[in-house]
Amino acid sequence: MGRHLTFEIFRFNPEDKDSVPHMETFHLEETERMTLFIALTRIREEQDPSLQFDFCCRAGICGSCAMMINGRPGLACKTLTRELPSEITLLPLPVFKLIGDLSVDTGTWYRAMNEKVESWIHTHRSFDPRAEEQRMDNALAEEIYELERCVECGCCVASCGTANMREDFLGASALNRIARFMMDPRDERSSKEYFEVVGTDEGIFGCMGLLACEDVCPKNLPLQDQLGILRRKMGWQAVKHLFRMG
């Protein structure tokens, strides 16, 4: 307790014609159980009220506050200052469009992603309000939930070699989403239809296997396994496609 913390924070306000991208230094005395949420809120309220960053739930649930923390993407709300050295460098996530300072536009990016992978149950049936629900094995429900836990924070995308090089790469969170729907018996899409979405270099075949996505995922999603499984399934689909097997 009582360390003197030095923050190096990226500053740029695109809406201010006099603003140029630069790093700015802030100082703060560390208090017990301090998270980056507590620290940044104090800096804004006590030192610079124009400082832009995003917090919402501040409990690791909503995925708003992802940023580069000493060079590594992570959720700021979930980061205790005592786990960091006394010099802390904060930068906005790469890949996403900058709004200002530490704030980036993940909303637009993820809406486009959800449209691209058609992130919803595809079914020809219609809902009958009087009918009993379709039964499901509890173990399967829990397996689906396991992949459904993604909070679209963007850490996996920011840490991805391919996503940093090519704009059209879907990224681990999109591929994980596809894996989630492939597992769900309510979704009637065929392997061939999934292949059309992810069986390209923009999709699963663009993954170089560096797997930083799994290392940085704040929800500890099994991205490595899911990417592997998807690659195998889609590879098999590609072979079938080659021999016109359907």
Added chain:
Amino acid sequence: MDTVVSDLLCIGAGLAGERVAVEAAAAGFSTICLSIVPPRRSHSSAAQGGMQASLGNSCMGEGDCPDVHFEDTVKGSDWGCDQEVARLFVERAPEAVREMAFWGIPWNRVVAGKSTYFKGGKQYEKVEAPEKEGLITARDFGGTAKWRTCYTSDGTGHTLLYTMDNKVVELGVTVHDRMEAISLIHDGENCMGAVARCLKTGKLRVYLARATLIATGGYGRIYRETTNAVINDGGGAIIALDTGIVPLGNPEAIQFHPTGIVPTNILVTEGCRGDGGTLLDVNEERFMPEYEPAKAELASRDVVSRWMTHHIRRGLGVPSHYGDHLWLDIRHLGAAHIKTKLREVEEICNNFLGIDPVTQLIPVRPAQHYTMAGIRTNKDGAAYGLKGLFAAGEAACWDLHGFNRLGGNSLAETVVAGKIVGEKVVEYLKGHEARFDTGVVRDRVRRDQERIDRLIGCKDGKEDTFKVRSAMQDELMERVGIFRNGKDLQQAVDNLQEILQRARRVGLRSSGLGANPELTLALKIEGMVKLALCTAYGALQRTESRGCHAREDFQARNDRDWLNRTLATWKEGANLPALEYEPASPSMPLPPGDRGYGASKIITCDGEIIDRG
């Protein structure tokens, strides 16, 4: 002026807002949602526990039906709710859960056979029927006669919100995220839409719509300590109150939770105490048995919160940089139990406190949790006072919860009310055309632009908006919290009126350019203080105790004089809200009686005094 026109404008894109949007879009109406954050980041995602619906699939919910759910809800509300609304809600809840399953929720399912569960620190066994295998199951929640809370592990709100937003994407509903409505456009009779400020660029935009819905959630952030997300600062309630016509229902009805962690106020589940966790003071001694010999830490949410506050006020709290708190001790439950049954708590402690609850004490204190208060609507979700304005979810006072909301009923309300209000909005759109008066629109934009210019130019003063907010939050926390009394409430009203004057003198320290966060707060600080005053003044006038509203100087629930709902409006230029009252419910199929828990003294409608003491 940049202007966007649609059939329906949803202000707020959490569960309730999006559910209404889905209904309207599916009926072919053009729909736009505004959200101050990307919709999937809405606070709906934080509701981990579950959603109540009387499916009765689990053996522990056997015999459950809408009637039993209705009774639990009305009792929970301490007879403050609208019973027609409660009836409507319980009847439609099972269908809403199934519809969400159809859209993709991975609800937990019944597993046939034996399993164990914990209650009051003891382990019990249950046996699920084989014919129910695979149907949607439920868990236990406080205040319910049956296990009725449908869930997906520890992320029910998250899966509901993601599935709902999937539906929004599927239907092609337009969402403008980081767009904050800062005023409603109306002519005193009809609502025509809203003026919004872009939180990416700072620019203003006009949204005109035939119907406007407010679904911006609760406003816990008027309190210093709250479990609510940072964004729950009352934007929707403020713009409704600012009309001078639309009332807030029961602004004094605010719920607290006993165990928010210090300093971030993230909620840790009551399961900790349910399973045998204890509360300790600065001397690391238990204190609940002293106040509640029979139930101790297992007393109800509001009772435990009250004694914790009392104990801290006696000077027995643990001092910290963030103010005094108490300890929650679950060490004696053992590593095996904590790492399985209370995994979520273990994660919160490790991730957000750097504390291992297996060996260390958890710093906790009561925090504001839920706003039963909200924009008063009729049972169709239509706001009082303005045609074409609707509200749903926590932002609304529909009024399902009265003076106390049951766990699992809030998440259910978002989806069920969203569905019901959505249907009514569709009916409205089919039968009504709107006229957009360009003079009214221009005048509204001019006034908003002027507010912004005055704040940036410090034309009214140089009060620091963050300091004004802190003063307001402290006032509510200290005097309009869990225990209330006439003297403190009067003091709070007086002090908040002074703070209101300060709020009117706020000026920016920074440039205010672009998505400037200081300006974002400054634009609503006066409105926030008005909300605080509605709560304090409503609480001062209500000289009884009902649900979460606990008056030390009026401890009985008084059905003779107070079986009603407060309606607060704010006339332009006033320094206090105008209060009116309406009957709590148009009819009372379940007449006022004993809840079976909580406060024990009742003054009946006939003036008879019942004291279970």
